[in-house]
Amino acid sequence: MLELFASQIVNGLAIGQVYALIALGFSLVFGVSNLINFAQGALFMLGAFIAFSAMTLLRLPLVPAALLSLCAVTVLGMLLERLALRPLENAPYIAPVLSTLAISLIIEQLAEILWSPEGQAFPLPFEEATFFFGSAYITSTDLLIFGFGALAVLGLSRFLSHSWLGRTLRATAQDRDAAAQLGIRTTQVKQMAFGLAGALGALSGILVALYFKSVFPQMGLPYGLKGFAAALLGGLSSTPGAVLGGLLLGVVETLASAYVGEGYRDLVAYTLVLVFLVFRPQGLLGDRRLDALGGAGGAGGAMPSTSVLASSSSQRKAVKAIEMPPWGFLAAGAILALLPLATQSGYVLQAFAYAMIFALLVASVTLVSGALGILSIGHLAFYGVGAYAVGILARNHGWPAEAALLGAAAVTALIAVVAALPLLKLGGHTAALGTLAVGQIGYLVFMTWLDVTRGPMGFIGIPAPRLAAWGDAVLSSLSQKYWLIAAVSAVALALTQRLLNADIGRVWRGIREDRLAAHAAGLPVRRYILLGFALSGALAGDAGGLFAYVQSVVSPESFTVSGSILLLTLAVLGGLGNLTGAALAGFALTLLPELLRFFAEWRMIVYGLALLLMLRLRPHGLLGAR
Numbered sequence: 001m002l003e004l005f006a007s008q009i010v011n012g013l014a015i016g017q018v019y020a021l022i023a024l025g026f027s028l029v030f031g032v033s034n035l036i037n038f039a040q041g042a043l044f045m046l047g048a049f050i051a052f053s054a055m056t057l058l059r060l061p062l063v064p065a066a067l068l069s070l071c072a073v074t075v076l077g078m079l080l081e082r083l084a085l086r087p088l089e090n091a092p093y094i095a096p097v098l099s100t101l102a103i104s105l106i107i108e109q110l111a112e113i114l115w116s117p118e119g120q121a122f123p124l125p126f127e128e129a130t131f132f133f134g135s136a137y138i139t140s141t142d143l144l145i146f147g148f149g150a151l152a153v154l155g156l157s158r159f160l161s162h163s164w165l166g167r168t169l170r171a172t173a174q175d176r177d178a179a180a181q182l183g184i185r186t187t188q189v190k191q192m193a194f195g196l197a198g199a200l201g202a203l204s205g206i207l208v209a210l211y212f213k214s215v216f217p218q219m220g221l222p223y224g225l226k227g228f229a230a231a232l233l234g235g236l237s238s239t240p241g242a243v244l245g246g247l248l249l250g251v252v253e254t255l256a257s258a259y260v261g262e263g264y265r266d267l268v269a270y271t272l273v274l275v276f277l278v279f280r281p282q283g284l285l286g287d288r289r290l291d292a293l294g295g296a297g298g299a300g301g302a303m304p305s306t307s308v309l310a311s312s313s314s315q316r317k318a319v320k321a322i323e324m325p326p327w328g329f330l331a332a333g334a335i336l337a338l339l340p341l342a343t344q345s346g347y348v349l350q351a352f353a354y355a356m357i358f359a360l361l362v363a364s365v366t367l368v369s370g371a372l373g374i375l376s377i378g379h380l381a382f383y384g385v386g387a388y389a390v391g392i393l394a395r396n397h398g399w400p401a402e403a404a405l406l407g408a409a410a411v412t413a414l415i416a417v418v419a420a421l422p423l424l425k426l427g428g429h430t431a432a433l434g435t436l437a438v439g440q441i442g443y444l445v446f447m448t449w450l451d452v453t454r455g456p457m458g459f460i461g462i463p464a465p466r467l468a469a470w471g472d473a474v475l476s477s478l479s480q481k482y483w484l485i486a487a488v489s490a491v492a493l494a495l496t497q498r499l500l501n502a503d504i505g506r507v508w509r510g511i512r513e514d515r516l517a518a519h520a521a522g523l524p525v526r527r528y529i530l531l532g533f534a535l536s537g538a539l540a541g542d543a544g545g546l547f548a549y550v551q552s553v554v555s556p557e558s559f560t561v562s563g564s565i566l567l568l569t570l571a572v573l574g575g576l577g578n579l580t581g582a583a584l585a586g587f588a589l590t591l592l593p594e595l596l597r598f599f600a601e602w603r604m605i606v607y608g609l610a611l612l613l614m615l616r617l618r619p620h621g622l623l624g625a626r
Helices: 002-033 040-056 062-088 094-115 140-162 164-174 176-181 186-212 217-234 239-259 262-279 313-318 326-336 346-371 380-396 401-423 428-448 478-501 503-513 515-520 525-551 561-574 579-595 597-617
Strands: 130-133 136-139
Touching: 002 040, 002 136, 002 140, 002 164, 002 186, 002 217, 002 239, 040 062, 040 094, 040 186, 040 217, 062 094, 062 186, 062 597, 094 217, 094 561, 094 597, 136 140, 140 164, 140 186, 140 239, 164 176, 164 186, 176 186, 186 217, 217 239, 217 262, 217 428, 217 561, 239 262, 262 401, 262 428, 326 478, 346 478, 346 503, 346 525, 346 561, 346 579, 380 401, 380 428, 380 525, 380 561, 401 428, 401 525, 428 561, 478 503, 478 525, 478 579, 503 515, 503 525, 515 525, 561 579, 561 597
Parallel strands: none
Antiparallel strands: 130 136
């Protein structure tokens, strides 16, 4: 038994070594630019595919193929910093973060076009051997990962400690302004950090391909998120912490897979992340200094002047937010309700129905991320709770639509409040990671709670909405469901806009700008934060309930973290804190991929380029941040 446990530890350290390399890439970029580089996962995937092509098409051995991949991805990382991120230096802080998300989307779609969406076998350059020590064992692949991983970590450590370039990078990470005054070209240092991060991402991608003996275009996001989680576990600004966090995460995952079940591997890992965030938000080897998004300052950690909304107060004043009054949402809903009278096309009606649902959903995101200033990267979990709640209440208990939607809103509001409790002492990146963990835990619960959600099979047979107020009339046609969606969305958005215009909206924005000052003023900050999450959860729950009525089937694939990231992107593009902008972005950008269908497989690339263009031209959002 002890020897089996030792084998699991060895396997966990092997995959943890990979997480550590990805985490080091996040730490390097964050150290010199205060930026979370969500394109790191895409570079990880690209490194694996370039090595795969070099070995299968050019017939290169593993080491030359790996060197070619590292060089190519290093250059690409530097180009991305120069062409896509440097022009956004003076934009609101969140703009370059979302730019890395758009870049990730483009790279992933290009990979699907070049190498096909299906997974492909990665060629092993040697015959794998297994070495037994009693009942314990280790494979030659594990040894290879340990060797390359350790060499990379030691080489990076020596580079940072003993080379002039490494010392300039460390100096820039400690104090960028002071480094610039000493004559260090901090712009070039930042570009070098992106190149090093790309090299580390490529190496980790190759090691994962060797470990699992396959490559596929969708491998970037899950491993990128694990690397981000590992970096924050160890301390986002600490390179030794990144290594420690990666190894810890890998061991915990492997032990959970062996002793709890493969389906619970990620659930245990992200639960551990959430526990660590509550009790040690600065990470194992990090410190409590505030970062560019508020850091780990917890309840007392205020958003600095470079907040998620703008890089300076003068910039915030320069961009006037354009908003509708509450009655404007009712008028917009009435106008959209005329669409079934103009067309009975199922395709058109369904596209507009989803657009209205996403308008409501993105508005729920901007309530937390904009009004409260807590970036929500796992918001689709609340959307999923609402969808499953309506499915259970309508199918299993026969509730009419009015009661089912109110019940879904109430249940989701309660879940959102419970999920927000561990986040009350967090701020900035740590709070963002907390919402990511909540989102992943929600998705994994949907996947594994078979008695309630039916797991991957999905919850099927959700009946058409029935209105008790209209004599139990059943809304069976798509046009009738469309009218229900228009009415619920318009009323919910109008009521939310009234709240944001009232005193409570001003209190939320005050907490966002300076939580410490709000505490000092005697405001019950925690109560207001929980209230904001409750309202946001209720909106997301109603959106999920409407989605369930349209689909008639609910499955976990609709509530992934990648979708949550897209939601946050839409909220920012509309203008954080601007409910009108969020609803417009959710509505318009949900329709955009449908309008781009004639681009076929290139449409998501066009979509990503459109996001980059909008971030460049309107960094404060389409209608301005409030």
